[in-house]
Amino acid sequence: MSAVRGTVEPASVVGLLLASVTFAYDTASFLRQQPGGASRPVAALADDxxxxxxxEWLSESRARGLRDHGVLPLSWMTERTADGPEGAAVTLRLSGRLDGDFDAAVQRMAESFDQLAGRRMVLVGEPGSGKTVLAILLTLGIVKSRPEGGPVPVLLSASSWDPIATPKLDEWVAQAVADTYYGFKREAIDALLAENLVIPVIDGLDEMRESGRRTAVQRTNESIRQGRGVVLTCRAAEYADLIAGGSPTLHQAPVVRVEPVAVEDVIRYLQDVPWPPEVSWDDVYAELRANPQSPVGQMMSTPLMVSLARSVYxxxxxxxxxxxxxxxxxxxYDVEDYVLDQVIEAAYAEAPAPDETGPRFYRPPDVAKATRWLTYLAVDLHLHGQRDLVWWQLAQRLLSPWVPPVVSVAAGMFLMALVSAGISVLDGDHRVGLVATIAISAGTGAGFSVLFLVVWFASGTPSPRRILVNRHGAFARCRDAFLTGLAAAR
Structure with a gap:
């Protein structure tokens, strides 16, 4: 009986290890698998x-308060008409207003977009005027009104596109959508792009480097095929400079401008806010009505500054x-700077006071420290010409360029001393001479230092990855993993 046990127990242990490895591999494959898979019908991929x-964007619209009835009204209107297929102007008046009826505004945006023969549009407006909000509305409107298997809008940030390095629009769209929705796998999005089932909504053309904006419009015109929809958003001044500088316009795309917020809309919005007893806006209301082009009137013409002023006071x-x-x-700009200087303090002033049900180790917010950190991040973005915070690169930027060589030399010297000590301990008969000991230990330390530097600079800074869970086929994968492990254990 003991002999049998002696032969069975090692095999069982090996089988258990093989089963564990197989199960881990299948679990990792399960987590890495993209939703749906490119082998499914293209129409099903589009619907997914x-x-x-x-x-995603319904959740974002709720987070931004766009579905609230007290939302600040937002209006838009055609600034320039589109060029027709043969150069003739196409007369279209695209206008609308978001004043609390979220679903109606979404539907109007989709209906206006569907009127366009090429389904192309450029949205322009002042900084903070609500261009991104309109892009969200348009994305939701298109996705709600699309037929089954129809084109899908995807809202993308233009700041992530380098049209020089990636000249093809589809190539950038495929990579951006794959990174966001498909766990970095491109099979499904490539299939959708091949069937013309993706409408890129590219937000923030002005956030690209100035040298890349004209190229971006050119690449977009070159890449879009007949019937392909596309939407661009840009600040009004930057888009006007772009066209004045000789950039081509987006083919068959009208320019829709986000209108300044009307004075009465601003007043009605602020009157509905529960203010502290000492806060009175009466003098500001009078100035807005009497002189809407005054510095404070211009400042209060964009939703961003109105909402920030509300938060501060x-x-x-x-x-x-x-x-x-x-x-x-x-x-x-002087008025805006005065308001912006108080935004961080206002944001932290909202922190609740500790009570019996609150956190046990409560610490009040440190406004000075938060201001210092946020200032550092803002300066870092400015120095590197970025609009998006690439947080995973901050560690590399904080390190001095002397850190890698110093660490490599120190590690090499430590390893050299360790090897020398090891040779001295193991070589009791002193067969290895002093020169040979020094040569071996120095060679080992120097080789490690060089290898350390090569690995340091070759590895770079990897981008963070997303884990997507797909239940499709999960039972079959787990069953196969179990049977494989069971067979190995037997």
């Missing part, structure tokens, strides 16, 4: 992507009438 896009209190000091604030 549409459901994901709709869920709702959380910190104070006198909004201070915004009217003409001798201090000579332009809208």
């Amino acid at each position: 992507l549409a459901r994901t896009v709709e869920k 709702q959380r910190l209190g104070g006198r909004p009438a201070d915004l009217l000091k003409q001798h201090v604030y000579e332009s809208r």
Whole structure:
């Protein structure tokens, strides 16, 4: 009996290890597998992507408060008409208003977009005017009104596109969508692009480097095929400079401008806010009605600045009438800077006071420390010409360029000393001479230092990865893993 046990137990252990490895491999494959898979019908892939896009941007619209009835109204109107197939102007008036009826605004945006023969559009507006909000509305409108198996809009940030390094629009769209929705695998999105089932909504053309904007429009015109829809958003001044500089316009695409917020809309919005007792906007209301082009009137013409001013005075209190000091604030930018200087303090002032049900180890927010950190991040983005925070690269930027060579030399010297000590201990008969010991230990340390530097600079900074779970075929994979492990154990 003991002999039998002696032969069975090692095999069982090996089988158990093989089963564990197989199960781990199948689990990893299960987690890495993209949703759906490119082997499914293209129409089914489009419908799956549409459901994901709709869920994502509905959640984002709720987070931004776009579905609230008290939302600040947002209006848009055609600025320039589109060029027809033979150069003739196509007269279309695309206008609308978001004033709390979210679903109606989404539907109007989709209907306006469907009127365009080429399904192409350029959205322009002032900084903070709501271009991204309109891009979200348009994305949701298209995805809600699309037929089964129809084209799917995908909202992408233009700042991630380098049209010089990646000249083809489809190549960039495929990579960006794969990174966001398909776990970095491109089979499904490539299949959708091949069937013309993707409508890129490219937000923030102005966030690209100035030298790349004209190229981006050129590449977009070269890449879009007949019937392919595309939407660009850009600040009004940057787009005007782009066209004045000789850039081609987007083929068959009208330019839709986001309108400034009307004075009465601003007043009605602020009157509905529960203000602290000492906060009174009466003087500001009077100035807005009497002189809408004053510095404070221009500042309050964009949703971004209105919402920031609301946050500052709702959380910190104070006198909004201070915004009217003409001798201090000579332009809208002076007023904006005054408000922006208080945004961080206002954001942290919202932190709740500790109570019996709150965190046990509560610490009040440190506004000075937060200001210092956020300032550092802003300066870092400016120095590197970036609009998006690439947080996983911060560690490399914080290190001095002398860190790798110093660490490699120190590690090499430590290894050299360790090898020398090891030779001295193991070579009791002193067969290895002093020169040979030094040569071996020095060669080992130097080789390790060189290898360390090669690995350091060759590895770079990997991008973070996303884990996507797909239930399709999960039972079959787990069953196969179990049977393989069971067979190995037997």
